[in-house]
Each structure stands twice: as C-alpha cells, then as structure tokens.
Amino acid sequence: MQGLVKAFQPSSNEVQLGIKQMKIRLLTGLLTLLMPAMVMAGEYGLTVDRVKIDTGDFVKEGIGYNGASPGPVMRFKEGENVRINVTNNLDEMTSIHWHGLILPFDQDGVPGISFPGIKPGETFTYEFPIQQAGTYWFHSHSGFQEPDGAYGAIVIEPEGREPFRYDREYVVQLTDKHPHSGDRIMRNLKMMSDYYNREQQTVGEFFSDVSKNGLMNTVSDRMAWGSMRMMKADVEDIHGFTGLINGKGPSQNWTGIFEPGERIRLRFINSSAMTYFDIRIPGLDMTVVQADGNNVQPVSVDEFRIGVAETYDVIVRPKDEQAYTIFAESMGRSGYARATLAPEEGMEAAVPQLREAARLTMADMGGMPGMDHGSMAGMDHGNMDMGSSEGVSGMDHSNMGSMDHSNMKGMDHSNMKGMDHSDMSGMDHGSMAMGKGGPSDPFYAKGSGLVPTAANGGKFLSYSDLKAQDPLYEDREPTREIELRLTGNMERYTWSINGVKYEDADPIRLKYGERVRFKFVNETMMTHPMHLHGMWSILDVGAGQWNPIKHTVSVNPGTTVYMETEVDEPGQWAFHCHLSYHAAAGMFRKVIVEGGPESTQAKTGVVAEDGGEA
Amino acid sequence: MNVSKLLVAGVAFSMSAGAFAAGAHGGGHGASSGEPGKASEVARTITVEMYDNYYEPEEITVKPGETVRFVVENKGSLVHEFNIGTPAMHESHQKEMMMMVEHGVIQGGKLNHDMMNMDMGNGHSMKHDDPNSVLLEPGQSKEVVWKFSDKGNIEFACNVPGHYQSGMYGDVNFE
Numbered sequence: 001m002q003g004l005v006k007a008f009q010p011s012s013n014e015v016q017l018g019i020k021q022m023k024i025r026l027l028t029g030l031l032t033l034l035m036p037a038m039v040m041a042g043e044y045g046l047t048v049d050r051v052k053i054d055t056g057d058f059v060k061e062g063i064g065y066n067g068a069s070p071g072p073v074m075r076f077k078e079g080e081n082v083r084i085n086v087t088n089n090l091d092e093m094t095s096i097h098w099h100g101l102i103l104p105f106d107q108d109g110v111p112g113i114s115f116p117g118i119k120p121g122e123t124f125t126y127e128f129p130i131q132q133a134g135t136y137w138f139h140s141h142s143g144f145q146e147p148d149g150a151y152g153a154i155v156i157e158p159e160g161r162e163p164f165r166y167d168r169e170y171v172v173q174l175t176d177k178h179p180h181s182g183d184r185i186m187r188n189l190k191m192m193s194d195y196y197n198r199e200q201q202t203v204g205e206f207f208s209d210v211s212k213n214g215l216m217n218t219v220s221d222r223m224a225w226g227s228m229r230m231m232k233a234d235v236e237d238i239h240g241f242t243g244l245i246n247g248k249g250p251s252q253n254w255t256g257i258f259e260p261g262e263r264i265r266l267r268f269i270n271s272s273a274m275t276y277f278d279i280r281i282p283g284l285d286m287t288v289v290q291a292d293g294n295n296v297q298p299v300s301v302d303e304f305r306i307g308v309a310e311t312y313d314v315i316v317r318p319k320d321e322q323a324y325t326i327f328a329e330s331m332g333r334s335g336y337a338r339a340t341l342a343p344e345e346g347m348e349a350a351v352p353q354l355r356e357a358a359r360l361t362m363a364d365m366g367g368m369p370g371m372d373h374g375s376m377a378g379m380d381h382g383n384m385d386m387g388s389s390e391g392v393s394g395m396d397h398s399n400m401g402s403m404d405h406s407n408m409k410g411m412d413h414s415n416m417k418g419m420d421h422s423d424m425s426g427m428d429h430g431s432m433a434m435g436k437g438g439p440s441d442p443f444y445a446k447g448s449g450l451v452p453t454a455a456n457g458g459k460f461l462s463y464s465d466l467k468a469q470d471p472l473y474e475d476r477e478p479t480r481e482i483e484l485r486l487t488g489n490m491e492r493y494t495w496s497i498n499g500v501k502y503e504d505a506d507p508i509r510l511k512y513g514e515r516v517r518f519k520f521v522n523e524t525m526m527t528h529p530m531h532l533h534g535m536w537s538i539l540d541v542g543a544g545q546w547n548p549i550k551h552t553v554s555v556n557p558g559t560t561v562y563m564e565t566e567v568d569e570p571g572q573w574a575f576h577c578h579l580s581y582h583a584a585a586g587m588f589r590k591v592i593v594e595g596g597p598e599s600t601q602a603k604t605g606v607v608a609e610d611g612g613e614a
Numbered sequence: 615m616n617v618s619k620l621l622v623a624g625v626a627f628s629m630s631a632g633a634f635a636a637g638a639h640g641g642g643h644g645a646s647s648g649e650p651g652k653a654s655e656v657a658r659t660i661t662v663e664m665y666d667n668y669y670e671p672e673e674i675t676v677k678p679g680e681t682v683r684f685v686v687e688n689k690g691s692l693v694h695e696f697n698i699g700t701p702a703m704h705e706s707h708q709k710e711m712m713m714m715v716e717h718g719v720i721q722g723g724k725l726n727h728d729m730m731n732m733d734m735g736n737g738h739s740m741k742h743d744d745p746n747s748v749l750l751e752p753g754q755s756k757e758v759v760w761k762f763s764d765k766g767n768i769e770f771a772c773n774v775p776g777h778y779q780s781g782m783y784g785d786v787n788f789e
Contacts, residue, residue, distance in 0.1 A: 163667050287779035298776030315780050507762030546722055
C-alpha cells in the first residue's frame with residue numbers, strides 16, 4: 001500500500017522525475033498492491049545529465065540530476081527498501097555516493113572500491129534498506145563531477161516521532177560554484193598552488209608590516225612561513241566562486257516562506273567542493289538539533305560553521321512579520337551565499353558585509369614537523385597574533401582583564417559574606433564564559449587565528465557543544481588506535497595521509513567487530529573534513545557515552561582530533577578528505593574490513609578485479 | 615579577584631530574581647499562570663510523561679480556577695523540567711537554567727545535588743524549588759499541585775537549555 005501512495009503522491013521535490021520513471025513507479029505501486037506480503041519498497045529514478053547552471057554572476061555548463069543542479073531532494077522513510085535507477089546520460093563514467101547512509105558496501109557508489117562505476121548510456125540500479133533518519137546528501141564520486149554540479153539532498157523521515165517539533169521545513173543546500181570546471185581548477189592548482197588565492201600578502205603589506213613590527217621581525221615572520229612552503233593567507237585554496245543556496249546565487253535569493261510564530265526546520269547541507277561556511281540569520285536564534293543526520297541534544301546558537309560535506313539541522317522561530325537573511329560567509333571571507341526567510345515572496349532583509357578574513361597564526365602550525373625553529377630566533381613573539389586569552393598556559397587569569405562584567409550590573413555584593421566556597425569542586429570551569437578575553441575552542445589550536453566568533457558577539461557553535469541525543473552505541477574501550485597524520489605540501493599541491501598519497505598507499509585494514517580509535521594529527525595549514533564511508537565516526541568531544549556520531553569530522557590546522565568507529569560493516573570503503581582537490585591529490589585511503597558475514601567477503605574480490613578509478 | 619566568586623554571586627542574584635518573579639505572578643492578574651494548589655482541592659490528576667525532548671500529552675485542557683494534581687514522570691535519559699507559566703516567564707527562567715548548566719548543576723542525565731543545595735548566601739541556592747515546577751532526573755517522578763487562574767496564554771515547558779526552543783512545551787487550553 002505504501003508503494004501505491006508513494007506512486008500517486010510524489011513529494012514536491014520529485015516532480016522533476018521523468019515520465020518514464022513515473023510509469024515505473026506506478027507499476028511498482030500496482031505490484032505492491034498485488035503482493036501485500038512484500039516489504040515496503042520505494043522505486044526512484046535519477047538521470048545524470050549535462051545541464052546549464054546559472055548563478056546570477058555567470059552561466060556555465062555542468063552536471064546535474066533529472067535535468068537540474070542541484071538534483072532533486074530524495075525523500076525516503078526509515079525502514080523502507082529503496083531501488084534507485086540511475087541512468088547515465090553523459091559521455092563519461094559516473095557514480096552516485098549516498099553520503100552518510102549506512103548500506104552494503106557494494107551500494108556505496110565509489111568506483112574502484114564499491115563497484116566499477118556506471119558506463120555512459122547504462123542504467124545502474126542501487127538497492128538498499130534505509131536504516132536511519134535525518135538529513136544527508138548524494139553526489140557523484142567520479143572525477144570532478146560533484147564540483148561541476150552533480151549533487152542533491154536526501155531527507156529521511158524517521159519511523160517514530162522526532163524528538164523535536166516544527167511546522168515546516170526547508171533543505172538549505174550550499175555550494176561554492178566556480179566559473180572554471182573541476183578539471184581545469186585541478187590542473188591550475190597543480191601548476192601553481194596559489195592560482196586561486198587572492199588573499200596573498202603583497203609587497204605593500206610587507207612594507208606596512210615593516211613599519212609596524214620592524215624589519216627583522218617582518219623578515220623572520222615571512223621566512224618562517226616561507227620555510228613551511230605555505231602562505232599565511234591560505235585559509236582557503238580556492239577563491240572566485242559564487243556561493244549558491246539550493247542552486248541560487250545571492251542575487252537570485254532563494255526564499256523560504258513562513259507564517260510568523262511558526263517553527264521552521266532548516267536542513268543545512270554543505271555540498272561545496274572546497275568551502276567552509278559561517279552561517280547566521282541576523283535576528284534569529286538557531287537551535288541545532290541534528291549534526292550529520294544524527295539527533296544531538298539541542299543547543300541554541302547565533303552562528304555556526306559548517307564544514308564541507310557536513311549537515312546541521314536547526315530550528316528557528318521567526319515571530320515577526322518581516323524578512324530574515326540567511327547569510328553564509330565563507331571561512332576565508334572570499335565569498336558568500338545568501339538566502340531569505342520571509343512571510344511572502346519578494347520581501348528581503350539587509351545583507352551584511354563580509355567580515356575581515358581570518359589570518360592563520362603560527363599557532364595554527366603547531367603540528368608542523370621539521371619546522372626549523374632555529375631560524376625563528378629573531379622573531380618577536382609579542383607580535384604574533386595569539387588571538388586568545390588562553391594563550392599557551394591554559395587558564396592564565398592575568399590575561400582576563402578584558403572580561404566582560406557588564407552583565408553583572410546590580411549585583412549585591414553585600415550578601416556574599418560568609419559564602420562557603422569549599423563545596424565548589426564540582427564546578428566546571430571549562431565551560432565558563434570567558435567574555436571578550438579572546439575566542440578559544442578546544443577544536444582549534446591554542447592561539448589560533450581561525451577560531452570563529454559570532455557577528456553579534458553571541459554564541460558560536462563548537463564541536464564540544466555536540467552531544468548525542470540518544471547514543472547509538474554503548475560506550476566501550478577502543479581495541480586499538482590508528483594514527484593518521486594529515487600531510488601535504490601546499491606549493492606542489494600534494495595532499496596525503498602519513499606522507500603517502502593514495503596511489504602509493506596500502507589499504508587500512510580493520511577487523512569486523514573491533515572498535516578503532518582514529519587519531520588525526522593535522523600537520524598542514526588547511527582544515528580537512530575527513531569522511532569515512534559506511535561506518536559512523538564517533539567524534540570524541542570528551543562527553544563519553546554522549547559523544548556525537550558523525551560522518552564527516554573536521555580537523556583544524558595544528559590540532560589533533562580523535563574519533564572512534566565501531567567496525568560493524570563488512571566490505572571495503574573509502575576514507576578521505578572531502579575537499580575535492582585534496583581527495584584527488586591523494587588525501588585518500590581504502591579501508592578494508594576483514595571478517596564479518598561470509599557472503600560479503602566473496603563480493604569484495606569481484607569489485608577489486610573490476611578496478612576503476614576512485 | 616577570583617572570577618568564580620563573581621560568577622557564583624551572579625547566579626545567586628539571578629536565582630533570587632527568578633523566585634521573586636514567580637511570586638509576583640501568583641497574584642492572579644491577567645497574565646498569571648495560577649498559584650500553588652491545596653491537595654484538598656484537587657479535582658483530578660493528570661499524568662505527564664517527559665521524554666527526550668517532548669511531553670506526552672502535548673496539550674491539556676483545564677477549567678479556569680481548577681486545581682490539578684500533575685504526576686510528572688521523566689521517562690527519558692536526560693534531565694527535564696515541568697514548569698507551568700507564560701511564554702515570558704519561561705523565557706526569563708531559561709536564563710537561570712543556562713546558568714545551572716554552565717555551573718555543572720545540570721549535566722546531561724544528572725543533577726548535582728550538592729551544587730543545588732549549596733548555600734549561596736542570604737538563603738539563596740540553586741535548589742530549583744519553585745512550586746510551579748519540578749526538575750527531574752531520568753526515572754524520577756514528582757507531583758505538582760497547581761490551581762489555574764483565569765484564561766491566559768499558559769504553557770507547560772522544559773527550560774533546560776535548547777529543550778523549549780526545539781519544541782518541548784505543551785499548551786494549556788481553557789474550557
């Protein structure tokens with residue numbers, strides 16, 4: 001019966017389905033009616049097409065699904081079995097990866113690891129059970145088809161009720177659309193790694209630093225950066241894009257309609273090739289209820305940073321009859337995406353100015369091995385932009401002079417006599433608001449120049465705020481630890497893990513049933529969103545059993561981040577940095593899960609023989 | 615100056631303000647939520663179950679002036695509150711609850727009772743003992759006897775940070 005209902009009532013986002021697909025869906029509906037014993041199954045269709053993408057700033061050829069980029073929102077229901085027929089209308093190989101979905105490895109859509117790929121003109125049928133709920137996305141895992149437009153959203157309705165309430169919902173899918181094709185960008189980066197970096201320090205800046213900081217300090221600072229083969233401004237490798245929300249550029253202004261007083265669930269998905277976004281909606285609190293599709297204990301924030309490939313679901317409640325701007329600034333402030341929530345189409349609110357770009361500090365290089373500290377002898381560390389009151393020494397109270405005491409007006413100190421502080425051992429000083437003493441976040445290097453702050457001075461989401469709403473796994477000791485150093489050479493645009501790029505690396509071998517602790521040590525100056533396919537990444541935020549589960553874990557420069565994985569899916573999987581050009585340059589591994597149900601082991605051999613490119 | 619002293623004093627101040635506000639709202643004017651009820655006047659009992667993060671039921675209907683005994687059960691795995699008030703009262707209470715989280719009084723599924731009972735001077739504490747509310751750990755059950763006043767915009771709500779905002783509230787309808 002479910003199948004029939006589905007066939008007659010495609011959700012609004014599926015209207016782009018071709019007529020042929022509709023017929024198939026109708027047929028499936030009838031079949032389902034005739035065979036009531038069948039498990040609930042949904043039949044879906046996607047065509048992979050050459051499309052035109054209009055950003056408002058430029059129009060270019062790209063790749064999309066069902067004739068558009070982004071593709072449709074695929075709406076599944078937890079517990080159903082889906083069959084998705086993917087027809088390749090391109091003249092090259094393609095593939096679709098269901099990002100964040102837990103499924104058999106041969107349905108995961110990575111050419112050379114899960115399957116050989118989909119040939120031109122061929123229709124490949126994916127078939128897998130939906131075992132989870134939440135917001136996810138899908139994209140091509142072939143070449144640079146994803147940066148070229150081959151992505152879409154996945155929304156899975158849970159079997160039971162959601163642990164939160166809302167009156168309406170919107171997918172808010174971001175990307176960083178560049179006028180150049182992915183192939184061309186990669187060629188240019190390989191030739192000249194700073195080809196797309198407009199933020200480089202100039203000769204003029206050198207002389208202004210000289211007058212400010214003195215010649216020796218400026219020279220030694222530049223030399224220190226030069227010896228690391230990096231440029232100080234490399235928060236982002238790729239500038240010159242137009243930020244899109246649901247396929248619309250800032251001037252095209254995608255708009256979501258609401259009635260004042262309604263609760264709206266916004267499903268943010270960052271489908272960018274390379275760009276992290278800092279997202280805010282001036283005038284509205286956002287209550288984060290999901291991260292990477294998994295429910296988290298709700299936390300209200302003014303702003304949050306979304307890494308490439310991550311998703312965050314937030315609930316907002318606009319009470320006034322006015323428009324609100326959804327503003328997404330790129331982390332490096334080289335561009336932005338913009339959309340609007342409004343009571344009616346055509347209303348708009350002010351669009352904020354881009355804030356000044358963050359600058360990496362030497363602290364962001366903390367993990368760099370082989371740094372020649374000897375050459376830094378003449379450096380005056382007093383000029384380093386330490387940015388944080390926590391500095392190097394942890395809780396140094398002498399730095400707290402700028403704490404904001406303004407909220408404490410009217411405090412009657414006369415009552416404080418005889419206060420017994422002996423009982424305060426349980427107080428968690430770690431969570432004390434530090435006022436304006438400088439931003440700090442345990443997921444950024446101490447003294448980092450990258451720590452984000454909210455534009456309105458309010459709360460900026462940290463990974464350490466993410467706590468699982470309902471832990472999926474029992475907390476247990478990991479069976480072993482695997483260290484993965486994130487490595488690279490910016491000037492040659494090589495990116496690797498433990499200094500070895502994908503083509504030259506042995507697979508990571510895991511054993512079915514073990515719980516592995518991954519230690520990411522970021523030895524580069526870039527932020528890397530690490531994505532393990534097929535199994536959950538339990539991010540260690542220090543919350544024990546409440547640690548959140550994610551599919552993409554962002555690792556900031558100069559930091560070490562731990563995640564644990566319950567190895568509960570057999571087969572072989574991809575594990576890589578989700579920045580498109582870093583993955584392509586070699587920051588990528590194959591993971592082989594040894595053991596597990598026997599039927600799956602036979603299948604891995606077949607795929608391995610077929611080969612193909614990842 | 616020891617910073618923690620300042621912050622604790624800040625909490626003491628804020629909690630006393632909260633208690634005062636609740637008292638002032640007991641007066642019975644249009645925006646009030648009612649007053650503590652007498653057990654002898656209880657007309658009926660309503661069981662409210664708290665899950666992560668929602669109530670069952672999500673709305674109740676009462677008569678103006680009716681005294682109701684609420685049996686509140688926390689069936690979730692996080693700390694939850696059942697608090698009867700106007701949206702404005704909930705909003706101001708949320709600031710106090712945020713303080714309680716920041717000071718480790720509410721820790722996910724646990725309450726730090728030592729912290730709650732700590733004498734903060736002048737008889738103030740973070741006990742959370744206002745008569746219009748209960749704050750429960752998982753598995754706990756407590757009663758609230760409440761006499762509703764006139765019709766008004768009354769909600770029962772959980773003001774643990776983020777819970778109200780994500781939808782953990784219920785409507786009180788008047789017959």
